[in-house]
Amino acid sequence: MNRVRQRLEAMVRAIKKKEGAPSAKRHFHRGDVINYYPDRDQLKSDDFLGQFLLKGWVPEEPVLNKGVKITAFGSCFAANITRHLSSIGFDLSSDRDSGIYISRMGDAMVNTPSILGQFEWAFENKDPAEHLWYGKETERYRYDDEVRQRTRKVFLDTEFFIITLGLSEVWYDARTGGTFWRGVPEHAFDPDRHKFRVLSVAETKADIARMHALIRQFVPQAKLLFTVSPIPLAATFRNVSCITANTVSKAVIRSALDEFLREHEDEINKTLFYFPSMELVQFGFTDPWGNDWRHPENYILDTVMKVFEAAYCSGGCSMEEAIQTFNLFREKNLVMVLQKLKRGPENRELINTANRARRQAEAARQKAKARQSRVGDADEGPEQKAASGARAAKKARRQKKRLDMERARDPDAD
């Protein structure tokens, strides 16, 4: 009886050690607010969106209606916002004046200095000394005063700015410090002047703060929403892998933006907003990417936009509707993931090999563990040591038996 109790206690200890958090909960001070990370079941629950993603970022009342003059530009994800809001009848800057650069090239200004550049140009007549504005096909945009006046007018009329930030890797002119919209066209490239770098968090934060200050100065009644594009870099010019470079590029923006927002807590959800589109795409779906592994599938963009509509627009779809759409398309995403990877016989073979390899690795690990516990661990009591040693040995025996059985079943395994 005593031994049974001992074993039970050891099990409880092991479980407690494994779970961690619940036992700590009793001991540490938890503050007045605490928001937990979701678990698998909560991922599927109806309050997932509200509780784990949008909480703290949504205004009490919708702030947009069909009469509000919106100006949306920035990274290429901004085009999705523009298109969606325009299709449900909202008043977008690209409809009011389609000729100005922020409407035509709204998807080119992917770095913060370029976005700020448009504000400084329009409000303060600050034009860069050199050519920095090149479109997608390397066509150049002039510092045309008529366009400037029209941009200024659009900005001054705006009641709601939506600014999408994209990346932190930029090409710049070392002599003047000016940053290019996209890059330097091959024909204009001068290796002495044109350099590449990663923007620092301090610069990014300063750019964001300057945008905010300019808007507050010239259009004091306007509200301002920031969002970060979930679309990763197509390529990096750093000599490291693109996946790691992209994580950094987004991390710089995300940390700078959040630091800026934390310093303006009084404005948040009243005149200053953040929409977590990046988090929604990354955490909301199992595999949101299309075949190029860069652009989210269309239905995912639709879902993001539905959520945006529910959170900010009055008269649009309700939050319940958005949640329903979200849940459905998450299911669809899962179905698509599995369909995309419908497995043929060669894949099944791959999986069998994987399972076998995993079992072998597990057995090896157990063996090593058993060996280690024989050598002795200083912080384990003698009884516990014996118990865990016996457990490990038993497990290893079971493991070996399973392996033997498998080998008997599958003679050409090794």
Place this chain on the structure above:
Amino acid sequence: MRQPRKNFGLSEDGDDTPYSEVRKKKRSFHRGDTVNYNPAREEFASSTFLQDYLLKGWMPAAPFVTRETKITAFGSCFATNITKHLLGLGYDLASKREPNIYISSISDGMVNTAAILGQFEWALEDKKQPVNLWHGFKAEGFGYDEDIRVRTRDVFLTTEFFIITLGLSEVWYDEQTGGTFWRAVPEESFDAARHKFRVQTMAETKAHLAEIHRLIRKHVPNAKVLFTVSPIPLAATFRPVGCLSANAVSKAIIRAALDEFVREQPEELNRKLFYFPSMEIFQLAFTDPWSSDIRHPHGYVIETIMQTFEAAYCEGERTLEDANRMLQLYRAMNLQQIEKGAPLSAADAEALREAERARKENMRSRPPIEVRSKLDKRERDRGSDEANEAEREARIERRVALRQARKELRKEAKARERSRNEGSP
């Protein structure tokens, strides 16, 4: 918005050039001396995926860790996995040499940079905080025991390879002294007037990293240092926002600070200073790396990551080839698990079809903005004079209408054909 290309993975003349090559051919902007592409989906199956798309630029010229190398690994809870794996291979780790010092027992929770720096300052420079900030997992207090300090110091001074895992940026601190707690404030000693919560700024985090690096260089000049970021998210946030977004920020601060710090040490990078992208491998190489609590990764995901670590840094162990093979196998297994965990009920399937129909309907009713901007651009390229703006606009309108009409006609023709086909049998 750009759509994924239809002829994905193929160039125009139909040969089998990879997508990345097709993109390269179309260059019009200056591309610099180095350009590394984001992998397309098909490139995940590549047998050199890890070194091409993840480890590139972060690997040492050759593996250098041997069984004789004295390693000290600590930091956030992910460090435990590294310790376990390397111990299993028979490597010489600090937690085995000195199991009772704090750095051997700190690693079972999430850890902030201030706590890690605190250990270095205390051990190497005998700097103590005026209040007790160090509490273990069960809120038990750790003191400033001189014996432990000396032992920690000895461990640090003999270390040849530091592995430091960074965890989070949300901290509890003591407002009077500015000291940051290891984990949080124990309930019984909590004082609302002095114990506050905040998010560490990126500048602070970077300063902590630089200070850790400086102390190591000052006292153990020849030691190699590796930084890595734990992929395990916050269990909860004390900020009044959703935990997913709070966690994104908490990791972003660390990742941005670490990268800025590493970028400023180009002469040491990959020689004496290393970054191992464990967070990226977790988040991006697997479709769904998380086990049921979605905070801790599956065992096999950790296994893959540790094998990658082994291949990149440990001499005479399994190679990157093995690690890549492992990755492919475990990716397949990961999918198998997703399938097991995701049976779709009939009602769900029906609702899904319904939603899809509605979405398509909605898409059809959208104004063709993309067509318009394309035409707009064509007009501009033609160099039409800006003077006659109205006429130009009208011309675009006409073209858009024409396209729309053509589309309608095509649709009608299709419908006719379908009805004919249905009628014939």
